[in-house]
Amino acid sequence: MRILLVEDDAALGPELKTSLGKHGYAVDLAVNGVDGEVMGKEDIYDLVILDLGLPDRSGLEVLRNWRAGKNNIPVLVLTARSAWQERVDGFDAGADDYLPKPFHTEELLARMTALLRRANQQITSQLEASGLTLDENTQSVIRDGAEVALTGTEYRLLRYMMHNPGRVLSKLQLVEHMYDDCAENDSNVVEAYIKMLRKKIGHEMISTKRGQGYVFGAAG
Amino acid sequence: MRILLVEDDAALGPELKTSLGKHGYAVDLAVNGVDGEVMGKEDIYDLVILDLGLPDRSGLEVLRNWRAGKNNIPVLVLTARSAWQERVDGFDAGADDYLPKPFHTEELLARMTALLRRANQQITSQLEASGLTLDENTQSVIRDGAEVALTGTEYRLLRYMMHNPGRVLSKLQLVEHMYDDCAENDSNVVEAYIKMLRKKIGHEMISTKRGQGYVFGAAG
DNA sequence: CCCTGAGTTAAGGCTGTCTTAAACATAAGA
DNA sequence: TCTTATGTTTAAGACAGCCTTAACTCAGGG
Numbered sequence A, B: 001m002r003i004l005l006v007e008d009d010a011a012l013g014p015e016l017k018t019s020l021g022k023h024g025y026a027v028d029l030a031v032n033g034v035d036g037e038v039m040g041k042e043d044i045y046d047l048v049i050l051d052l053g054l055p056d057r058s059g060l061e062v063l064r065n066w067r068a069g070k071n072n073i074p075v076l077v078l079t080a081r082s083a084w085q086e087r088v089d090g091f092d093a094g095a096d097d098y099l100p101k102p103f104h105t106e107e108l109l110a111r112m113t114a115l116l117r118r119a120n121q122q123i124t125s126q127l128e129a130s131g132l133t134l135d136e137n138t139q140s141v142i143r144d145g146a147e148v149a150l151t152g153t154e155y156r157l158l159r160y161m162m163h164n165p166g167r168v169l170s171k172l173q174l175v176e177h178m179y180d181d182c183a184e185n186d187s188n189v190v191e192a193y194i195k196m197l198r199k200k201i202g203h204e205m206i207s208t209k210r211g212q213g214y215v216f217g218a219a220g
Numbered sequence C: 001c002c003c004t005g006a007g008t009t010a011a012g013g014c015t016g017t018c019t020t021a022a023a024c025a026t027a028a029g030a
Numbered sequence D: 001t002c003t004t005a006t007g008t009t010t011a012a013g014a015c016a017g018c019c020t021t022a023a024c025t026c027a028g029g030g
Helices: A012-022 A033-040 A059-068 A084-092 A105-119 A152-163 A171-178 A189-201 B012-022 B033-041 B059-068 B084-092 B105-119 B152-163 B171-178 B189-201
Strands: A002-006 A026-030 A047-051 A075-079 A097-100 A127-129 A132-135 A140-143 A146-149 A206-209 A213-216 B002-006 B026-030 B047-051 B075-079 B097-100 B126-129 B132-135 B140-143 B146-149 B206-209 B213-216
Touching (some): A002 A012, A002 A033, A012 A026, A012 A105, A047 A059, A047 A105, A059 A075, A075 A084, A084 A097, A084 B105, A097 A105, A127 A152, A132 A152, A140 A189, A152 A171, A152 A213, A189 A206, B002 B012, B012 B026, B012 B105, B026 B033, B047 B059, B047 B105, B059 B075, B075 B084, B126 B152, B152 B171, B152 B189, B152 B213, B171 B189, B171 B213, B189 B206
Parallel strands (some): A002 A026, A002 A047, A047 A075, A075 A097, B002 B047, B047 B075, B075 B097
Antiparallel strands (some): A127 A132, B126 B132, B140 B146
16 A cells, blocks of 8 residues: 655654554655645555645645546545634545544554545455455454465555455556555566465465456456 | 434434434434444445444444444444544444544534545446446456456457447457557458457357448347 | 458467576564 | 574566467358
8 A cells, every 4th residue: 555645744754654664554755735746646646644734835725736636536634733624624625534633643544444445445444355354453364264474565465456356456556556656667576476475365366467467356 | 315323312313413404414313223223224324423322232333233244334433432542443343434522513514525425436447238248447248147258459359349339340440449559451360359259258249241340239 | 153351270479477596685683 | 793584676487378370261242
């Protein structure tokens, strides 16, 4: 899952980036509204965390511009202002959720999970597909009742695929959602990790669409 | 929009029902968890507003039961408890949003709007013609309920033909839409792929117009 | 009956994918 | 700090499946 974090606070921004990174998110940080708005228009993010109190351009304005451009990426708004009118403004501008500062990281993570789940029409909080259950806490999967440990990169790849079951995902898409910033694409990391995942979760869980990409989902 | 409101508070329940009614929502009120759970299983509500502090059955339990039964109706949770751990529990149980009491009606309305907006964004990218359904995600066709896998070139050919059912499509047209660059025309690629498609989707789906081209569509 | 266009099939070549191993990075422990 | 273990990335050869072609057969129309 690749996240865009728009936050000008020099302390909070990097701190959040680090702690979200530990939970398996690839995070790109924008420290002002103009950069953030441009980055948010790229079609590679699964979620945006947007601070309203930006120095150059109001977060609300950024959000309105996105929505005016038919960009409907899920946006979670952060703000120090706690007046309820401000929250309503945020929703009017097209926010999907709202979290007043200060907040606990656990609550931010919970709201992020809920938003991502909702964006993919998931029902339960645990991500489940084709007999696999992804455990967000231990970064592992349950398969046939047994827990299978995953490494960080394996977890990021599998989670993205399980969020999009039955869809063809190109190698470019997968790379973009596994890593932040870096843009290179002349390697075969995806193929290598697909191989490892298949070994761990069963070869039949991921099918290859030659020339198109990979599809997560049993049978086919 | 029809809303299910599960709220035991004798004052707040009717009050909310009235004010939501003024905003154009049809609201059914359940005053306890058991009734609420049963009503929520009917497939008529667009959104549920669920109070956690119910006398007979915990709202969390109601929510878990719905989710266990594959009911994925959007649920907005209300609660008097403001501890952040409680919110995280709510999300884990499958809530889509969470609003601590006390709240302003405007904020509730704003969150309802955001939830409903997101719930209605179901994307169906399926093309149907003559009993075949083309699945753009998996690049396959459903025929008589069974999925038939297509290779890349087969898919491009069939997609173009299904986009133009009942029309005579010349071989030149077909080649041009199957390939990006090519200008050559001295091969029998089209005939070869028509053959493969007929084998996969049924001979009768594509009829030949001698000297003119092919027509997609059952019967003829 | 001839000619033209369509159907059928199989073989070769090519491109993308799989697999393996080794180099590299990182974190934990002595 | 050095060592060790674990995870990540790169590179290269093996492999498989798809694409394309070519040769032959078949059917329709004049």
